[in-house]
Amino acid sequence: MVVWTDFEKATIQDIFxxxxxxVIGPQALARCLIVYPWTQRYFAxxxxxYNAAAILGNPMVAAHGKxxxxxxxxxxxxxxNIKATYADLSVLHSEKLHVDPDNFRLLADCLTIVVxxxxxxxxxxxxxxxxxxxxxxxxxxxxxxxx
Amino acid sequence: MVQWSDSxxxxxxxxxxxINIDEIGPQTLARVLVVYPWTQRYFGxxxxxSCASAIMGNPKVSEHGKxxxxxxxxxxxxxxxxxxxxxxxSQLHCEKLNVDPDNFKLLADCLSIVIxxNFGPxxxxxxxxxxxxxxxxxxxxxxxxxYF
Numbered sequence: 001m002v003v004w005t006d007f008e009k010a011t012i013q014d015i016f017x018x019x020x021x022x023v024i025g026p027q028a029l030a031r032c033l034i035v036y037p038w039t040q041r042y043f044a045x046x047x048x049x050y051n052a053a054a055i056l057g058n059p060m061v062a063a064h065g066k067x068x069x070x071x072x073x074x075x076x077x078x079x080x081n082i083k084a085t086y087a088d089l090s091v092l093h094s095e096k097l098h099v100d101p102d103n104f105r106l107l108a109d110c111l112t113i114v115v116x117x118x119x120x121x122x123x124x125x126x127x128x129x130x131x132x133x134x135x136x137x138x139x140x141x142x143x144x145x146x147x
Numbered sequence: 148m149v150q151w152s153d154s155x156x157x158x159x160x161x162x163x164x165x166i167n168i169d170e171i172g173p174q175t176l177a178r179v180l181v182v183y184p185w186t187q188r189y190f191g192x193x194x195x196x197s198c199a200s201a202i203m204g205n206p207k208v209s210e211h212g213k214x215x216x217x218x219x220x221x222x223x224x225x226x227x228x229x230x231x232x233x234x235x236x237s238q239l240h241c242e243k244l245n246v247d248p249d250n251f252k253l254l255a256d257c258l259s260i261v262i263x264x265n266f267g268p269x270x271x272x273x274x275x276x277x278x279x280x281x282x283x284x285x286x287x288x289x290x291x292x293x294y295f
Contacts, residue, residue: 035275113259118267123263128178
């Protein structure tokens with residue numbers, strides 16, 4: 001089981017308490033689609049993803065970015081039990097959505113960059129370490145029910 | 148050979164222009180040692196790395212961070228020829244320093260994060276694409292190219 005120090009727990013709660021989900025979620029997903037363009041294959045129904053401007057302005061991307069971040073909030077609220085919390089989501093991504101689990105890491109990396117850009121100097125090395133640990137656990141839990 | 152568009156070349160030059168090697172280098176290396184602590188094994192001779200503040204204040208870490216970033220400048224100024232430019236550095240890291248090449252990616256990731264914290268929204272998706280996804284990937288590949 002993952003062990004969290006008090007600092008790590010406090011840091012994660014703090015980041016997500018201050019994060020504007022309506023901004024961070026859309027930005028992270030848009031970045032993922034722009035920086036790693038093959039990920040667009042999962043969003044064929046989202047309409048115009050033709051270039052960065054289209055992606056950044058696409059309302060379905062924005063809505064889905066918020067959905068993803070709300071999913072991440074589940075992990076924030078259940079840090080001691082992320083694997084169990086994500087069991088259903090993992091099954092969904094594997095069996096229904098057929099998402100290659102490598103993509104979770106790409107989205108996680110983009111989210112890290114968005115949070116870093118927002119927090120600036122506040123995203124210290126220790127905060128980065130806590131955030132990346134949390135994200136790594138979430139990514140691992142999402143891949144856990146794949147077979 | 149890697150193809151660079153005019154706009155990618157401009158983006159790389161413009162990001163590099165704004166980078167202060169003496170700040171960004173040390174911050175990046177310190178982050179690697181803090182966030183991925185196993186990398187400290189390569190720096191046994193650096194003295195006190197016992198906690199984040201020790202690492203961030205360590206003058207040898209700072210010096211070496213600048214060294215690494217000065218080496219990155221070679222790639223930035225020779226984007227059409229990164230593999231050849233880094234041939235000797237690659238051999239050095241493999242045969243003499245025995246660095247696991249996975250670590251190059253960790254350093255590249257920390258550099259992107261440092262740039263993001265310093266530039267904020269100016270590190271927009273297009274810049275991130277060119278700089279992180281493309282340039283740093285090419286650099287990491289070039290550094291790995293002489294490993295066998």
